[in-house]
Amino acid sequence: MFPRPIQKSPPWLQASYKVLLPIALIIWLLPLIGIAVTSVRPSSDLAAGNYFGWPTRFAGVENYTAVFQNSNIGWYILNSFKVTIPTVIGAVGLSCLTGFALAVYKFRFNLAVFFMFVAGNFVPFQILAIPVRDLTLKLGLYDSITGLVLFHVAFQTGFCTLFMRNFIKALPFALIESARVEGVSEWKIFRHIVLPLMRPAIAALSVLIFTFVWNDYFWATIMAQSADVRPVTAGMNELKGQWKVAWELITAASIVAALPPVAMFFLMQKHFIAGLTLGATKG
Known part of the structure; x- marks a missing residue:
């Protein structure tokens, strides 16, 4: 009725589980990571097309302050x-x-x-x-x-x-x-x-x-x-x-x-x- 614990699975399945689980977790977290990085990205990066690269500077305080000031x-x-x-x-x-x-x-x-x-x-x-x-x-x-x-x-x-x-x-x-x-x-x-x-x-x-x-x-x-x-x-x-x-x-x-x-x-x-x-x- 319930799935068998991974500890009771064959060794090859346990190894696959340990490899695939972090990969699946990273893929699942990618949108959240993207939102978090964009929230500290300066507007100049977005204007220059830097959507997925590393921010040129940290603008977290500026952005989060502007959210409360401009809305x-x-x-x-x-x-x-x-x-x-x-x-x-x-x-x-x-x-x-x-x-x-x-x-x-x-x-x-x-x-x-x-x-x-x-x-x-x-x-x-x-x-x-x-x-x-x-x-x-x-x-x-x-x-x-x-x-x-x-x-x-x-x-x-x-x-x-x-x-x-x-x-x-x-x-x-x-x-x-x-x-x-x-x-x-x-x-x-x-x-x-x-x-x-x-x-x-x-x-x-x-x-x-x-x-x-x-x-x-x-x-x-x-x-x-x-x-x-x-x-x-x-x-x-x-x-x-x-x-x-x-x-x-x-x-x-x-x-x-x-x-x-x-x-x-x-x-x-x-x-x-x-x-x-x-x-x-x-x-």
Whole structure:
């Protein structure tokens, strides 16, 4: 069912693995390395056609300073936090409740309701652009932080419910039955027994949803038009001029925009890995 560990493979396969893995890693990292190098490259290099060579001088401080001076990227990053953090709290919080209900209670149409949550993940989000835009206009939520938060919570709750329901389903049901025998209410069972056991899953899901929402570009450009609402992914378009594209500034802004989700992952790395691997082994 699971791939055989490389240590148990033949010697020739282990040697090939040790040679090919660094090569694959370098190829995978090449675009990121290119962005990082371009972000510290002076504009004169790009004007002279030096796109892939070594920079003639280090212009990192100049480029990164110009990003904050020539654009509202600081405000856009703040907007991204205003959208992402409430979305993570709302989607993960709702999914804990819905996942608990679908995993613990046996009622009619339980499976049908669960399939409805799952089915929403398979709908191509591009076909929903016009209906969602029209709905937000009618509700007065278009071009607002509240509209973006509510939209992301609605769309992310389906995936979160799938994740949480399957996680709670794997927990020992004897704990819940024992609490019920002792007369503990359902809310206290959820609050004091199930929720503490869900901490690894909550951490893993929070990192995933934070990354999904922070990196969203499609809905950020459709549902946010003003600079007061625009997240950082859409706000970087401000660095494109009419006649010239300052790639050194765009790449520097991309590095700055990527730092929060990277920091989020490293801060929650231990819990993230524990949440993804819990239940993968026996014992």
